[in-house]
Amino acid sequence: MNFFELLKIEYMKVKRSKIVPLIFVAPLLVVASGIANLSSYFTPEYTNAWPAMFIQSALVYAYYLLPFSMIVVCVMIAGRETQNNGIQKMLALPVSRYALSLAKSCVLIFYLFMEMVVFFVVFVIAGMVATSTSGITETLPVLYLLKWCVGLFLTMLPCVAAMWAITILFEKPLLSVGLNLLLVIPGILAANTPLWIVYPYCYSGYLVSCSLHDFTKDIAGTAFEIFPFLPCAVLIFALVLIVAVTQFGKKEMK
Template sequence: MNFYELLKIELTKVKRSKIVPLIFIAPLLVVVSGIANLSSYFTPEYTNAWRAMFIQSALVYAYYLLPFSMIVVCVMIAGREIQNNGILKMLALPVSRYQLSLAKFCILMFYLFLEMVVFLIVFIIAGMIATGMMGITETMPVLYLLKWCVGLFLTMLPCLAVMWAITVLFEKPLLSVGLNMFLVIPGVLFANTPIWVVYPYCYSGYLVSCSLHDYTAADSGAALSLFPFLPCAVLVFGLALTLSVLQFGKKEMR
């Protein structure tokens, strides 16, 4: 069984789950409420309305709602194997448990990508409605929105790897959910300290904070610096993914 076939099997397992409806909840909540609150201040002469709406929507989403939704997705994907001893049945097949863990993480990344697409689509629709109602004729900055959504996706990957590693290490869903949520909550605090680069739970939020600074400050000096962020992010991602791959199914193989 090759890796592509394994991916198809894993995708079939979660196809009938409630993951897809779940990933619509966070974008809908944060975008609709954020744009509704901000649009009351709009006037036809308002400039940079799209950037203001994006930052208003993305701040809470990046720091809390996106990580929270991914925590639930991790638990739901892991739970498919716990039910009816599914993990034992999979390990009995001629397939590497390392490949199986990587396949599950690829499905996690797919759902993260899907949620970002949903966020972008919902934001565009809500933004067009808000600007249309207020008579704002500003052109929608498509490249700006795509750039920051791609940035959110990429900066979320190290956090996702850590979440998955914790989900693999702690079999009890309450423990993994509780620990991950405990690590998400102080993310905004770590983002305002020099050690934010070693705390993956704040990466996406820090990225949006940089966008907020660029929007409000006269200069644009708050861009996310690739050093030391990129080496730290790659290291965290690699270590967390390696840990999850090595520990996945290890207990059942004894």
């Protein structure tokens, strides 16, 4: 059985779960709140109304709603194996447990990607509807939104990998959810310290925070620097992914 077939099997396991409806919840909440306050952005205070609305809406999304939804997705994917001793039956097959864990990690990343696609599409559709009904003449910057969705996806990868590693290490869903929530909540505080670079739970939020000053006259901020962020993020992603892959099913194999 090759890796592509493993991916298909893992995807089929969660295909009928409630993950797909779940990834719509956070984007719909964020976009709805942004559109509801749309008029407040088309004022002299903001230099670019649509980007300003997107950034301020994405702030809560990046710090909390997106990580919260990914925590639930991690638990739901892991939960498919704990039901009816599914993990023991799976490990009995002539397939590497490392490959199985990596396949599950890829499925998790796929759902992260899908949530960002949903966020982009919902924002574009809602923006077009709002533009046509409110008489707003400023064009919706679709390419700008796409660039930021890609940025959120990439900066969330280390965080998602850390969440998955914790989900693997702690079998009890309550423990893994509690610990991940405990790490997500202080993300906005960590982002305001020099240690943000080693705290993957704040990466996406920090990316958005650095852009607030670009659209408002009264808010000062710092630019998001690729270096040394990129090497550190890649290293953290690789380390936590290795932990998740090597620890998956280890207790059951004893």
